[in-house]
Amino acid sequence: MPETILKLQDVAIFQNQNLILNNVTLEVKKGEFVYVIGKTGSGKSSFMKTLYGDLPLKQGEGTIVGYNLKTLKEKDIPYLRRKLGIVFQDFKLLSDRNVHNNLRFVLKATGWKDPSKMETKIEEVLDKVGMKTKGFKFPHELSGGEQQRIAIARSLLNDPELILADEPTGNLDPQTSVEVMKVLQEINESGRTIIMATHDYALILKYPHKTIKCDGGKMFEVIQKAV
Numbered sequence: 001m002p003e004t005i006l007k008l009q010d011v012a013i014f015q016n017q018n019l020i021l022n023n024v025t026l027e028v029k030k031g032e033f034v035y036v037i038g039k040t041g042s043g044k045s046s047f048m049k050t051l052y053g054d055l056p057l058k059q060g061e062g063t064i065v066g067y068n069l070k071t072l073k074e075k076d077i078p079y080l081r082r083k084l085g086i087v088f089q090d091f092k093l094l095s096d097r098n099v100h101n102n103l104r105f106v107l108k109a110t111g112w113k114d115p116s117k118m119e120t121k122i123e124e125v126l127d128k129v130g131m132k133t134k135g136f137k138f139p140h141e142l143s144g145g146e147q148q149r150i151a152i153a154r155s156l157l158n159d160p161e162l163i164l165a166d167e168p169t170g171n172l173d174p175q176t177s178v179e180v181m182k183v184l185q186e187i188n189e190s191g192r193t194i195i196m197a198t199h200d201y202a203l204i205l206k207y208p209h210k211t212i213k214c215d216g217g218k219m220f221e222v223i224q225k226a227v
Ligand SMILES: Nc1ncnc2c1ncn2[C@@H]1O[C@H](COP(=O)(O)OP(=O)(O)OP(=O)(O)O)[C@@H](O)[C@H]1O
Pocket: 015, 016, 018, 020, 038, 039, 040, 041, 042, 043, 044, 045, 046, 047
């Protein structure tokens, strides 16, 4: 039996005092690829934020990569995030340094010390996303798709057990979206678990996976045909 990476039981998700999602019960096993879909404002980002500790879990029970979300303390959050790779719609690369130094910055911030191990890791993650030759480029010298690949490389630096991608193709044209999706797909095929919030139905049809929909304050699994 694959191990459980995420388990939510009867979770309610709030933004301030407003109930956004209710009765969320979900289990994700190691190696799964799960889409979270739903229209604007349906709660996808709120759901993702709960998973990486940006929104506190106040009601219900939840565990993720071995952390209990209900009892998670502020000081635990950086450690939780080291076990997660997080990818956003707007890439969030540091504009004042090149790709290599963006990645090095994250390694140093997460406790890496040995320069040669850092070099090896940076090469490894750039290779995984097909960007080995772009380490010297600054973010503004890269296309949106390339920037997102770098953001995916960054998410892989600490060998995360789970990748959370919130609309990773939201700023990309359809062809570039497919290229970025192929990278995520390969990462999943190598055994990593991915939860991806998206609006992009074309991608879901092209790369079908388990799909959870946010609608009317609930989250439920939908079969592809009904998407
Ligand atoms: N910081 C906040 N404070 C108060 N309400 C918020 C906050 N962020 C989001 N909301 C509200 O929570 C609801 C869910 O928003 P959320 O961003 O989770 O939706 P979403 O499905 O990710 O939408 P989108 O696809 O547009 O990103 C919305 O009604 C939104 O207005």
